[in-house]
Amino acid sequence: VSDVADRRYHHGNLREALLERAAEVLAARGAAELSLREIARDVGVSHAAPRRHFPDRQALLDALALHGFERLAEELTAAAASRGRTSFRTRVTRLAAAYTRFATADAALLELMFAGKHREVDGPLHEASDRAFVPVLELIAEGQASGEIIPGPIDRPGTVLLASLHGLASLINGGLLAGATVDSTVPATIDILLDGLRPR
Amino acid sequence: VSDVADRRYHHGNLREALLERAAEVLAARGAAELSLREIARDVGVSHAAPRRHFPDRQALLDALALHGFERLAEELTAAAASRGRTSFRTRVTRLAAAYTRFATADAALLELMFAGKHREVDGPLHEASDRAFVPVLELIAEGQASGEIIPGPIDRPGTVLLASLHGLASLINGGLLAGATVDSTVPATIDILLDGLRPR
DNA sequence: ACCTGAACACCGTTCAAGT
DNA sequence: ACCTGAACACCGTTCAAGT
Numbered sequence: 001v002s003d004v005a006d007r008r009y010h011h012g013n014l015r016e017a018l019l020e021r022a023a024e025v026l027a028a029r030g031a032a033e034l035s036l037r038e039i040a041r042d043v044g045v046s047h048a049a050p051r052r053h054f055p056d057r058q059a060l061l062d063a064l065a066l067h068g069f070e071r072l073a074e075e076l077t078a079a080a081a082s083r084g085r086t087s088f089r090t091r092v093t094r095l096a097a098a099y100t101r102f103a104t105a106d107a108a109l110l111e112l113m114f115a116g117k118h119r120e121v122d123g124p125l126h127e128a129s130d131r132a133f134v135p136v137l138e139l140i141a142e143g144q145a146s147g148e149i150i151p152g153p154i155d156r157p158g159t160v161l162l163a164s165l166h167g168l169a170s171l172i173n174g175g176l177l178a179g180a181t182v183d184s185t186v187p188a189t190i191d192i193l194l195d196g197l198r199p200r
Numbered sequence: 201v202s203d204v205a206d207r208r209y210h211h212g213n214l215r216e217a218l219l220e221r222a223a224e225v226l227a228a229r230g231a232a233e234l235s236l237r238e239i240a241r242d243v244g245v246s247h248a249a250p251r252r253h254f255p256d257r258q259a260l261l262d263a264l265a266l267h268g269f270e271r272l273a274e275e276l277t278a279a280a281a282s283r284g285r286t287s288f289r290t291r292v293t294r295l296a297a298a299y300t301r302f303a304t305a306d307a308a309l310l311e312l313m314f315a316g317k318h319r320e321v322d323g324p325l326h327e328a329s330d331r332a333f334v335p336v337l338e339l340i341a342e343g344q345a346s347g348e349i350i351p352g353p354i355d356r357p358g359t360v361l362l363a364s365l366h367g368l369a370s371l372i373n374g375g376l377l378a379g380a381t382v383d384s385t386v387p388a389t390i391d392i393l394l395d396g397l398r399p400r
Numbered sequence: 401a402c403c404t405g406a407a408c409a410c411c412g413t414t415c416a417a418g419t
Numbered sequence: 420a421c422c423t424g425a426a427c428a429c430c431g432t433t434c435a436a437g438t
Contacts, residue, residue, distance in 0.1 A: 155380075
């Protein structure tokens with residue numbers, strides 16, 4: 001068994017193996033306790049081997065964050081796909097639930113994704129986060145077209161919605177909202193937001 | 201000079217000196233790069249000396265977070281103190297500006313304060329965060345009393361406001377809001393929120 | 401091309417010993 | 420009571436060397 005595994009690392013999938021194990025450790029213990037050497041050990045490779053695929057520890061963390069944004073984009077896209085005839089409010093609530101579910105399922109990953117480590121305006125991480133937010137902004141645009149959301153630059157209502165969802169998830173993850181759960185707060189929050197975002 | 205400084209550490213202010221230097225390093229380079237040994241060196245003490253005051257690294261980080269919540273409480277309290285006759289909307293906007301100013305002034309401190317490290321419902325950190333939010337909830341209660349905020353449990357509108365402010369600050373700190381600044385987004389966000397929170 | 405092993409400079413934590 | 424110095428087990432990073 002082990003020689004087969006060893007061989008496969010020489011065939012180009014060490015990178016994936018490292019990422020997979022790193023994601024597990026991240027979710028279980030957080031980025032601060034993620035050790036490159038430990039992950040190399042777990043995966044059965046020398047501590048210097050990861051260097052071929054990730055020049056340093058931050059590069060591995062960046063790759064985890066990038067993967068997180070890609071998964072978030074997928075889940076938001078899936079949630080935004082309207083199944084049958086559903087009201088605008090329902091669709092927004094579904095998208096919001098998908099966002100907060102993702103965010104609260106892995107608090108350490110969320111922190112890593114939104115940490116101020118990569119404030120460069122360029123870079124693949126920034127592009128990935130932009131892509132992840134596309135379904136949210138598209139839904140807002142639809143709402144504007146159908147007259148359920150105030151007109152004007154899409155960033156205005158878009159930012160409010162994104163900030164609210166992200167803040168809600170952060171507060172829940174931080175344990176700062178006493179007995180609040182996603183299910184109990186998301187619909188109430190969306191109600192209030194949609195009312196504030198209604199044309200007037 | 202140095203023997204005076206050395207003497208003073210023996211008089212009970214090493215703890216303060218460590219916290220002060222740690223806060224500087226946190227703001228400059230983030231929690232991940234905060235080294236206990238380096239701070240001890242900077243402050244002119246052996247690497248084992250901090251142990252009297254902070255049993256481990258996390259205890260120092262917790263103390264920094266606690267101090268952050270205390271400062272946040274002070275600034276929010278100051279911002280909530282109504283100077284002259286000002287509209288409810290103005291007062292909320294001032295409070296929101298104070299929150300986001302604090303949050304964006306030191307991104308690393310904000311991350312530390314709201315990190316999911318201390319999810320225990322008890323503990324001094326949780327109490328400190330509760331205290332910091334008091335001015336926000338009080339203002340909401342006033343708004344309810346004067347009929348400018350929807351009635352009902354205060355957590356409902358309170359959570360929405362707190363989540364929006366915190367999310368806005370986090371997104372700005374993470375560089376995920378293209379050209380957004382606090383000054384440009386806070387008033388617009390408050391307008392939308394107050395509309396959504398208005399009785400109907 | 402991809403990985404190993406030794407080496408370097410750094411950690412956090414512990415503990416006997418000093419004053 | 421408070422701090423020091425040595426020790427331990429870990430890091431991330433680098434680089435010559437192996438296959």
